[in-house]
Amino acid sequence: MTSVHQGYLNMELLRFITAGSVDDGKSTLIGRLLYDSKSIFADQMEAIELASFRKGEEHVNLALLTDGLRAEREQGITIDVAYRYFATPKRKFIIADTPGHIQYTRNMVTGASTANLAIVLVDARKGVVEQTKRHAYIASLLQIPHLVVCINKMDLVDFAEQTYQQVKHDFENFASKLAINDVHFVPICALEGDNVVNRSERMKWYGGSTLMHILENVHIGSDHNHIDARFPVQYVLRPMNTAHHDYRGYAGRVAGGIFRVGDKVAVLPSGFTTRVKGIHLGERELSEAFAPMSVALTLEDDIGISRGDMLVRVNNRPQTGQDIDLMVCWMDERPLQVGGRYVVRHTTSDVRCIILEVTYTMDINTLQRLEEGRSIGLNDIGRVRIRATGPLCFDSYRKNRATGSLIIIDEATNRTVGAGMIV
Amino acid sequence: MATYKLNHLQGLEAEAIHVMREVAAQFENPVLLFSGGKDSIVMTHLAMKAFYPASIPFPLLHIDTGHNFPETIVYRDRLVARTGAKLVIGHVQDSIDRGTAVEEKGYNASRNALQSVTLLESIAHGKYDAALGGGRRDEEKSRAKERFFSHRDEFGQWDPKNQRPELWDLYNGRKHQGEHFRVFPISNWTEMDVWQYILMEEIPMPSIYFTHRRLCFERSGALYSYSEFMNLRDSEKETLREMQVRFRTIGDMTCTGATVSNASTVVEIIEEIASSRVTERGSRQDDKRGEAAMEDRKKLGYF
Numbered sequence: 001m002t003s004v005h006q007g008y009l010n011m012e013l014l015r016f017i018t019a020g021s022v023d024d025g026k027s028t029l030i031g032r033l034l035y036d037s038k039s040i041f042a043d044q045m046e047a048i049e050l051a052s053f054r055k056g057e058e059h060v061n062l063a064l065l066t067d068g069l070r071a072e073r074e075q076g077i078t079i080d081v082a083y084r085y086f087a088t089p090k091r092k093f094i095i096a097d098t099p100g101h102i103q104y105t106r107n108m109v110t111g112a113s114t115a116n117l118a119i120v121l122v123d124a125r126k127g128v129v130e131q132t133k134r135h136a137y138i139a140s141l142l143q144i145p146h147l148v149v150c151i152n153k154m155d156l157v158d159f160a161e162q163t164y165q166q167v168k169h170d171f172e173n174f175a176s177k178l179a180i181n182d183v184h185f186v187p188i189c190a191l192e193g194d195n196v197v198n199r200s201e202r203m204k205w206y207g208g209s210t211l212m213h214i215l216e217n218v219h220i221g222s223d224h225n226h227i228d229a230r231f232p233v234q235y236v237l238r239p240m241n242t243a244h245h246d247y248r249g250y251a252g253r254v255a256g257g258i259f260r261v262g263d264k265v266a267v268l269p270s271g272f273t274t275r276v277k278g279i280h281l282g283e284r285e286l287s288e289a290f291a292p293m294s295v296a297l298t299l300e301d302d303i304g305i306s307r308g309d310m311l312v313r314v315n316n317r318p319q320t321g322q323d324i325d326l327m328v329c330w331m332d333e334r335p336l337q338v339g340g341r342y343v344v345r346h347t348t349s350d351v352r353c354i355i356l357e358v359t360y361t362m363d364i365n366t367l368q369r370l371e372e373g374r375s376i377g378l379n380d381i382g383r384v385r386i387r388a389t390g391p392l393c394f395d396s397y398r399k400n401r402a403t404g405s406l407i408i409i410d411e412a413t414n415r416t417v418g419a420g421m422i423v
Numbered sequence: 424m425a426t427y428k429l430n431h432l433q434g435l436e437a438e439a440i441h442v443m444r445e446v447a448a449q450f451e452n453p454v455l456l457f458s459g460g461k462d463s464i465v466m467t468h469l470a471m472k473a474f475y476p477a478s479i480p481f482p483l484l485h486i487d488t489g490h491n492f493p494e495t496i497v498y499r500d501r502l503v504a505r506t507g508a509k510l511v512i513g514h515v516q517d518s519i520d521r522g523t524a525v526e527e528k529g530y531n532a533s534r535n536a537l538q539s540v541t542l543l544e545s546i547a548h549g550k551y552d553a554a555l556g557g558g559r560r561d562e563e564k565s566r567a568k569e570r571f572f573s574h575r576d577e578f579g580q581w582d583p584k585n586q587r588p589e590l591w592d593l594y595n596g597r598k599h600q601g602e603h604f605r606v607f608p609i610s611n612w613t614e615m616d617v618w619q620y621i622l623m624e625e626i627p628m629p630s631i632y633f634t635h636r637r638l639c640f641e642r643s644g645a646l647y648s649y650s651e652f653m654n655l656r657d658s659e660k661e662t663l664r665e666m667q668v669r670f671r672t673i674g675d676m677t678c679t680g681a682t683v684s685n686a687s688t689v690v691e692i693i694e695e696i697a698s699s700r701v702t703e704r705g706s707r708q709d710d711k712r713g714e715a716a717m718e719d720r721k722k723l724g725y726f
């Protein structure tokens with residue numbers, strides 16, 4: 001293979017989410033990223049040229065590129081989460097495009113759950129508004145490692161540096177209360193492309209990076225936990241053929257840390273200890289596996305292990321318990337029932353649980369905790385305490401997004417009704 | 424110091440393998456839809472990796488329109504022999520004979536749309552509770568919101584307004600009697616990722632993906648392979664000629680367009696895609712019938 005083709009194999013994957021209020025220019029921005037990174041094909045371009053023309057628009061409307069299902073096209077708004085893809089020579093990008101309205105909080109939470117980075121759009125004329133705060137809060141709640149605040153429509157404020165500084169100042173003031181580590185600010189004009197992919201000639205005062213430069217270069221190597229070794233067993237491989245008669249492999253995805261051949265591991269919840277004998281990915285034998293790899297482990301000793309068990313390093317164990325405190329975002333029309341019974345899916349185990357209490361609910365516009373009238377309905381966020389029928393092995397969400405997250409399922413409807421982040 | 428990083432293909436692979444293992448763990452009787460196209464070839468490769476050294480714990484289901492490229496069938500049968508996978512075939516002709524599907528008439532007649540009937544019949548007949556498909560979200564607008572685990576009601580229909588939220592890598596495959604799931608492990612892959620992965624993994628591919636000489640004709644601006652299954656208008660007959668082409672996507676012969684190409688290796692295909700100006704579905708007639716065509720077919724149970 002030539003070096004050019006090696007280049008394809010050196011790309012990283014970055015997942016990001018875009019949040020903004022209606023009309024802040026989110027669709028235009030995504031269209032601009034796709035267009036200026038040359039990710040748009042001629043037939044797609046022709047289709048949106050035609051659609052723009054039919055609507056009597058003067059420019060080709062790049063926002064039409066990201067427009068989803070028919071009903072939404074008819075209503076002229078984006079709902080749900082839509083995924084888009086593009087690549088540059090450095091990275092492949094997955095965009096979770098989610099609506100910004102408060103009634104779509106659950107959609108944003110969904111998109112945020114797997115994101116490395118969040119783009120929060122602010123209309124330069126309006127500055128930091130209630131919605132901006134809500135979006136930043138959700139990004140911090142879901143522990144998205146990187147945040148980029150794009151101050152859009154700079155053309156409508158004469159590309160004034162002062163407007164940019166004001167938004168930056170206001171945002172920083174408020175974000176100091178949130179757990180967000182890495183924040184960037186970029187003044188842009190999505191409509192004409194300034195500072196999106198190409199540097200703006202009209203904002204020479206801005207010395208920072210373009211949005212694309214940040215997307216391509218932000219350090220994502222530490223976004224996964226590589227310290228606390230966790231391996232939830234997903235599926236037991238027992239070939240029982242002549243070539244592999246006694247093989248018993250534990251298939252799963254490393255949820256944290258690094259496992260090496262020879263490592264001493266404990267099996268939870270039973271507590272038995274053994275050593276890692278082999279690590280396999282298909283026919284290949286590996287010497288180590290780290291999050292988020294999907295591999296199969298074999299162990300030195302024959303211990304009864306099944307789906308839902310977790311392998312961990314002997315001297316670094318997760319918490320174990322039945323009573324668990326969570327931040328929850330509710331996703332269903334039927335509100336959370338205190339005293340109600342649900343199923344919880346945590347890593348690869350399903351357990352029944354009962355909701356013990358709602359500790360508080362969040363007013364996600366003002367970020368006030370409400371301790372009165374504590375009910376949690378669709379799109380609400382609050383803190384709850386649950387009791388599981390059996391012990392769970394977990395970490396705090398802050399420590400590990402994979403072993404600190406769970407979903408709540410209503411057994412009657414089978415619907416996923418809540419998303420939980422262990423406190 | 425070692426850096427603990429996956430490249431984008433390894434990241435996508437880890438995700439797809441995780442999803443396939445979830446299917447094996449959560450469902451009683453899954454099946455992998457195998458069309459012979461590159462996506463289902465990659466899916467089969469991923470399934471082999473996911474369960475090695477055990478064999479793939481579910482059968483492959485091929486919905487056969489009878490209008491296949493012969494190369495597809497040769498490849499399929501070799502793959503089945505090599506992997507020891509079990510193959511189940513659902514024939515569109517059987518649905519037509521039963522009267523549950525009606526053959527289209529006219530010049531643009533295709534059995535493509537009839538496949539959904541046969542698919543649902545095959546799923547019901549095999550009592551499959553999950554069908555793994557190679558659908559990718561980048562293929563078409565309406566797929567952009569498709570879940571990895573996509574719930575289908577007892578009529579096999581998809582309700583885009585009423586999908587379960589999907590968070591982290593926690594997949595909810597719970598269902599009521601008679602319902603099933605479509606599962607798309609390579610949702611997040613693009614055409615480019617698929618070919619780069621084929622390169623990285625050195626997966627053998629059917630010959631028709633590479634350049635070859637073929638008798639083609641033009642129809643509504645696209646090139647099609649001459650075959651006994653298609654009725655040609657006189658004006659189309661005049662365009663018949665031998666050309667140097669390859670296929671970017673492989674489906675039923677009656678609706679799969681050919682691309683003029685000299686690409687004879689996977690690397691050359693990747694270079695061609697990198698400089699390409701049309702999407703792969705741009706060469707498929709079935710999607711051109713209307714902007715919302717795909718969405719309509721999906722609601723009815725299309726792949």
Ligand SMILES: Nc1nc2c(ncn2[C@@H]2O[C@H](COP(=O)(O)OP(=O)(O)O)[C@@H](O)[C@H]2O)c(=O)[nH]1
Pocket residue numbers: 020021022023024025026027028029063152153154155156188189190191192
């Ligand atoms: N003047 C100006 N208008 C913009 C800019 N970005 C977007 N718009 C316009 O703002 C409106 C809303 O944009 P759209 O992308 O649909 O917003 P969304 O609702 O956030 O997706 C459209 O009329 C856009 O043309 C910008 O940078 N400058």
